[in-house]
Amino acid sequence: MDSDYSGDEEYVEENDEDLSDEDQVVAMKVEDNKFMTHGELEIEMKKTIAEVQAVLQIKKGICRILLHKFKWNKEALFDKFYDCLDMTEFLKGCQIIRKSEDEESHKGECDICVDLTDLVGLSCGHLACSKCWKAYITEKIVDGRQSEIECLASKCDLLIEDEKIKTILSDSLVLDAYDYHKVNGFVMTNPFIKWCPGKNCGRAVKVFSTDSQLIECECGARFCFCCYENWHEPVTCELQKQWVIRCKSDSETANWIMAHTKECPKCHTTIEKNGGCNHMSCQTRSCMHEFCWLCMKPWRGHTACNSYVDKNEQQRTNSRQSLERYLFYYNRYRTHEQSLQLEMKLKKKVAIKMDQIANATKAYVEGKCLEQAVEVLSQCRQTMMYSYVFAFYLQKDNNSQIFEDNQKDLEAATENLSELLEKDIDEDDYSKLFKLVQDKSRYVDARRKVLLEHCIEGYDKNFWKFTTAAFR
Ligand SMILES: [Zn+2]
Ligand SMILES: [Zn+2]
Ligand SMILES: [Zn+2]
Ligand SMILES: [Zn+2]
Ligand SMILES: [Zn+2]
Ligand SMILES: [Zn+2]
Ligand SMILES: [Zn+2]
Structure with missing residues (x-):
């Protein structure tokens, strides 16, 4: 065996059990999250409305308005509904007025088009002709993409129930659009459901915890549930947001x-x-x-010229130092990002190699380790990228020193694996190649976990000190 890698192997063996336990926890978490199509979301939304209607015994349209207000949290809605002392006030706060009998139509002059005709209205008493209602609601749906539509009287915020909208509209295309926006409203207000940002994906993910977490959609999109950015561990959503703003800002x-x-x-x-x-x-x-x-x-x-330092010159120097510091981290962040993109090509190269090997040796299963190594490599690149964002905001102390040591180790191991996959993959002794790739990718994966676990420990024990103001 190549003595260069013996150290790595020992390391992996020591931690083997811990790692497999962890993998199980992660795998369970991913299974809990559910990806839903538009149709499945509509079914889920209607199911929730029906459940609420069965308890509250009021129109479904009103149930939907209430659920929308309560961010689709049934229990919170029931609590408030049964605790409230003044039902009329409570409903008014939710932009609802309940009337037992249906509003009659009157003959009169429409306030909007001034035609003398039959006027219809809502429980707030505001009237208009059906032609004007239709035009108003159609515009809100088609142009405004709204699912919650207020009364057309300018100072009235009463929401129009679905049942009413169905009696006013007849165009099935507009009604379809309305159904579509209702599902979108359901997703947008429900804190446990979010649309996948993948292009033309159209799925939403339903989670069981709204914590910051990696979402991997079937369409290939990988994103943070909280902020929609690329998965940015070990950086918090808040710092990541600041980093993105900083990178985009022209003032730099x-x-x-x-x-x-x-x-x-x-x-x-x-x-x-x-x-x-x-x-x-x-x-x-x-x-x-x-x-x-x-x-x-x-x-x-x-x-x-050392007699007097101009105040402007002093400022200029500070700004240059702060800029140089930023560029130090930014360049490393970008370099790993570029490597990540370049290494996407490795996927193809490795697939070809795996075919070759499978044809020559029938070693299908063993060949899989090459594919896995590419996956590990891209995860490490991503961790390296965000480790520089983390480091940029991190104040120097003993823990930051440990972090930097972990970062240094991971960086070296990542470059090692990258080099192996790019150059040594043409090795003809397949069993030697597999052994090398397995050893290296296990080692680098372990280094990544060490770095991330230290970061998590720091968040748990609250020992990270970040500075955002000083480097602006
Ligand atoms: Zn009118
Ligand atoms: Zn009104
Ligand atoms: Zn997707
Ligand atoms: Zn995030
Ligand atoms: Zn001078
Ligand atoms: Zn000179
Ligand atoms: Zn000159």
């Missing part, structure tokens, strides 16, 4: 320009500082002015 570029360029004091051309030397020469041929970068005075006759 502005800061860069501020810190690295100045105007020539003579001809006002923008000059970029490339090296450490502060003796600058304007590159404009007609100018060629020589000056000192620090004090901007002409270089000729310049002997010292």
Whole structure:
């Protein structure tokens, strides 16, 4: 056996049992989450409405409005419904007015189109002709994509029940659109259900805990349930959000320009500082002015400029330092992201290799380890990416030192595995190749878990100290 890898192997053996226990926990969690199509969501929504109707004995349309208000939490709705002292007030708070008898139609002048005709209205008493109601509701559904539609009287917030909408609308396309928006409203207000952000996916995921967690949809999308970003462990959603804002912000570029360029004091051309030397020469041929970068005075006759540091210069230096710090982490974050994208190609290469091996040796099962290694590699790349976001916001202390050591180990192991899969995969001795790949990917996976578990421990014991203000 290659002695280089013996250390790695020992490490894996020690932790083998712990790792398999953990895998089981993760596997169970994933099974709990349920992916649902639009049709399945509609069934679930209607089931919940029927359950509430069976208890409250009121119209389904009103049940849906109430459930919408209570974010589809039946128990919370029942509690409030039975605890409330004034039912009329309670319903009014939910934009509902209940009337036992149906509203009669009156003949009169429609406030909107001023036709003299039959007027219909809601329990709030606001009337209009059916033509105006139809136009109003159709617009709310088609253009406004609404599932909760208020009375057309401008100062009335009464919500129109589904039953009423069905009597007013006749166009089946508009009614279909309404049904569609109702399901969307169900998903958008229910904290346990979210649409998958995958392109053209259309599924939603239902979870049993609203905690930040990795969601892996059948369509291939991998995202954080809480913030919809790529799965960003070990970074919290909050820090990840700040990081994304920071990366997108144009002001970073502005800061860069501020810190690295100045105007020539003579001809006002923008000059970029490339090296450490502060003796600058304007590159404009007609100018060629020589000056000192620090004090901007002409270089000729310049002997010292340490007497006074301009306040602006001080700010510029701070902003440059903070920018350089940011760029240090950003570059590493981006490099791992790019590697992750490049290594997607490995999937193809490995699939071809697996076919070759299977044809030559019938070693189908053993060949699987190559595929698994690519998967481990991409998980490590992702962890490496976000480890730099984590480190960017992390204050230095003993724990951050441990984190950086773990990060260093994972980074080295990841590069090792990457190199193995890119270069050594053409090894003809298959059993030797399998052994190498298995050892390395087990080791790197273990390193990843060590880093992540340390991060989780820190969150549990509250020992991470993050700074967000100082580096802005
Ligand atoms: Zn009208
Ligand atoms: Zn009204
Ligand atoms: Zn999906
Ligand atoms: Zn998140
Ligand atoms: Zn110049
Ligand atoms: Zn010089
Ligand atoms: Zn100077």
